[in-house]
Amino acid sequence: MMLGALLGGCGDADDAASAQAAAPEPVVMASAVVSEVKIEQPIVGTGTIAPLQSTDLGPRVDGIVEKIFVRVGQRVSAGDELFRTRDTELKLRVQELENEVRLAKATATEASREFNRISKLHKRGNASAGALDKSRAGHETAQARLGIAQAKLGQAAQALEDAVVTAPYDGVITARNVHEGKFMATRGGGFGGDGGGGVVQIMEIHIVAAIVDVPEVHLSKFQVGTRAKVIVDGLNDEFESEIHRINDYIDPVKRTIEVRIGLANDDYRIKPGSFARALIYPPAATVLSLPRGTVLGYEDQQYVFVELDGVATRRSVRTAQLDAEHLVILDGLTKGERVLSGPGLRLLVEGDPVVIREMPDTDTTDKDGPHA
Secondary structure (H helix, E strand, O other), X not given: OHHHHHHHHHHHHHHHHHHHHHOOOOEEEEEEEOXXXXXXXXXXXXXEEEEEEEEEEOOOOOEEEEEEOOOOOOEEOOOOEEEEEOOHHHHHHHHHHHHHHHHHHHHHXXXXXXXXXXHHHHHXXXXXXXXXXXXXXXXXXXXXXXHHHHHHHHHHHHHHHHOXXXXXXXXXXXXXXXXXXXXXXXXXXXXXXXXXXXXXXXXXXXXXXXXXXEEHHHHHHOOOOOEEEEEEXXXXXXXXXXXXXXXXXXXXXXXXXXEEEEEEOOOOOOOOOOEEEEEEOOOOEEEEEEEHHHOEOOHHHOEEEEEEOOEEXXXXXXXXXXXXXXXXXXXXXXXXXXXXXXXXXXXXXXOOEEEEOOOOOOOOOOOOOOOO
């Protein structure tokens, strides 16, 4: 019986040893923590640089454009003379009407004296009521004629002044559409009968605006005052600004909304008409993040491994792009959870025994940079 017991004991020891020998060694893995990060995801819009304002200036009076004082690209100040319509006839008309006013004043003065004289005689009973009425009518008629003459003179003087067109604001001349000697009429907007664009065009560009189209799906993410950056084609620079105006109209075809971003342009470096890209920065969002190497699978079949009771357990996740080294975790994990990582991650199978041990830094790169 003792022999049987001893033999039985030897069998149990062999079974335990066999079981221990058959159990796989745990795979040593590193881990990464699901962490919160703040990210700025810029919204991209494209459009065109526009001036603060632009005006096509035509003549204010009919006539021949006698002299143009500016050239394309010239900077002008408010009040500077831009061009002049021939004014010889206008000057003669002013002289004629000045004489008419003098004549009307003399007539009005004489009529006023006569009315005053008849009024005094009528009070003394030496003039009839009919004579008084007649002198009053003559006085009022003379005053009316004087008023008409003065109005005509004022109109002619204004036309003479309008023969010279001046800059309405500080700006730059961006077009010159005609040459001296061309007859132009004020009818049709002052552009003449050939449908031209006036004599010159002036733009105010010490401030310009990037007018960009932004997909309407982003409308809730920004508002007036949201930070923005504008990149202008042809300029090796970025211009920091903010949204100054948002159009209330959404384009039903392109499904975009127009946003205006003002830019200071004191040196006139930014040219109207340039293509512009705008990066609009909504307030930073807090997201969960993991290193890219910890997430396996593709598209909607992505997953990670977590350690649960000493074995590798697969967990499905949804992700989005963050940067070259990290992904955003949209679903499947919470802040602070640890996922398995390390060189053997892609060989890991669900259910494999694992032990987490943080790996030493094996990066042998010279931290001070490469040596020659």
